[in-house]
Amino acid sequence: MVRTENLGKVFLTGFRMQKVAALKGLNLEVRQGEVFGFLGPNGAGKTTTLKILMGLIYATSGKAWIMGKEVGDVSVKHRLGFLPEQPYFYDYLTAMEFLDFYGRLFGLPRAERESRAKKLLEQVGLAHAGDLQLRKFSKGMLQRIGIAQALINDPELVILDEPMSGLDPIGRKEVRDIIMGLKEKGKTLFFSTHILSDVEVICDRVAILVKGELKATGTVGELIGGMGVRAVEMTVEGMDEEGMAALKTLSKNVVTVGRQSVAFFDDQDKAKQAREMVFKKGGDIVSLIPHKASLEDIFVEEVRKGEVGGKRGTEARP
């Protein structure tokens, strides 16, 4: 559905026209029918990539295709939906007028526009707000009307830029439900985000972008699987001082609260040794929790690796 080859973008910033590479040789593929999460810290180049795909800015190098056609082809846009980051809309329009306007841009006949607009308002839970001007909308409502706008042409591919940012947990769940609903209908979804918990739940595949470079790509399982159990957390009770001292030598950190102590271990072997030691000393193990790597760990690790040799803050904001 979406493919990029060595995509690069250089921005000239400031008075002296300094070159800042926002995107460096990006190779990416989004397959039909999948929910693809595009992750990266702020300024990683996610929005830049999406803007190039939508024809809002021009790539400095490389190429990109959507549905087999090179980016910029107007015919492809008939089958495409897009929600920009933190969208502001024409706040002087009512929700119905707003959707009607976008329907016109697709050349839809009046009756079709009206029925689609009504259906979409229902789908995003705004059926009651059809005659309300957008300036009276809350942030969550704006995000939802934005998604409705992206779906007015019943697109095959939906591209969303940070659809969950700035929303409260309920709003995020609503957006997540809409995304899942679209997936069930067989649509392809490509969205950027930095809210990782959502990604783990809904994405088939993810890509991690740091400082304009692709650091990792694959299913969430693949990315996490490679890292195994990262740490073990053990809570013990009834240990004497000698036992505590032994525990401290094995553990990287021990926190004592009241009668209980929580010990953290870097690897499973040390945790096993500690377990045997606790039994020998007559202590009780209250709980033993292995911590698996989460997407967050991978994300943080990739971002950190990306920052070695370069300082954070030199991000290019288009």
Added chain:
Amino acid sequence: MKIYAIALNTFKEVIRDKIFYSLVFFALLILGASVLLSTLTVGERSKIIEDLALSSIDIFGVIIAIFVGIGLVDKELEKKTIYTIISKPIRRYEFLLGKYLGLAMTLLAYISVMSACFMLVLYLYTGAWKPTLLLSVLLTYVELLVITASAILFSTFSTPILSATYTLAIYTIGHLTADLKGLAAKTGEESAKAVLEFLYYLLPNLENFNIKGKVVHNIAVAPDYMVFAVTYGLLYTAGLLIISTIVFQRRNFK
């Protein structure tokens, strides 16, 4: 169809803006004040009303054209609404022309309302209709089309404040281009003469659209002249819009 959709949306945008209403309100206020002012003068009082009304229609039209015109594209960029438009199957030039036509429609509505009020006031005052005044209003509208196109052109590559400054400069110089030619004739320096003549032909001659004095004083305006002025205005506008679309096509929407 798509251009019309953008134009209609722009029309709604301006019509629902408070600034537009306050400008129309002030224009109507001056129209009313012209009746009061005319009582202070000796001689033909209706001439004062005609003069003041025609000028206020012109000046407030120019203010709307410049200050709304410079914001048309910039607001879309600033509020990022343009992202949702350009990602739809619409070409950039269609968007720009739509924005332009939207404001042109708004100005037409403005000028129609103003003319209707003006004609009515004059009728109530003198008891007679004077349709020739509408010729002047027509040329004022063509002038506004040129000004709006300039404002759009500047706003495709610079900030609103600079665009407003440039467009105001075009408006001012546009009414003084005859002086440029006069200056060119008087100067002895060949290079200066060339520059001045170049500017004379490059910049719009907005005095072409000014027949207020003639219609107020009942001097006939030749039909040929009307055709010339309207054609000149439309061609100049088309030129400005073509350059605007070329600049706009190359732009990155950051």
